Amino acid sequence: MDKYFLLLLSFLSVLHLSTADQPLEETVVVARKVEMLGGWTNANPEREDIQEAAKEAVEHFNSKSRAKKYFKLIDITSARTQITNKINYKIEAIIGKTKCRKSKDANMDACLLAKKQLACKFDVTLDPVKDDHKVQQISCKKFS
Secondary structure (H helix, E strand, O other): HHHHHHHHHHHHHHHHHOOOOOOOOOOOOOOOOOOOOOEEEEOOOOHHHHHHHHHHHHHHHHHHHOEEEEEEEEEEEEEEEEEOOOEEEEEEEEEEEEEEEEEOOOOOOOOOOOEEEEEEEEEEEEEOOOOOEEEEEEEEEOOO
């Protein structure tokens, strides 16, 4: 009985070793241009998150502005992002004065543009946990 048990144990050991994972080939890691973690990177202005941050900034601008008419986003000229525990945006955009008065509930898509345009720089922070944008800074000047 001991012989058979020892033989069975030997057979199972050999079977286990033969079916074990084979060693993997090592791959060579090639360095690529990777942005520094926490650093600022250029972003495509057409990205959905950039567009959303810019719209939040324009809404904030409209709420703080003393103008009697709304402004709306015309174009985003450049955008940069920084990822930390939050997502920071630096956005340069052109906004235009509309013909819609602030006293009315205006559909911004339907508001016609007036001639006045501003070139603005927006600093916006997104807290991804709360899905909440906070406008940190706005600076605008006449756009010619």
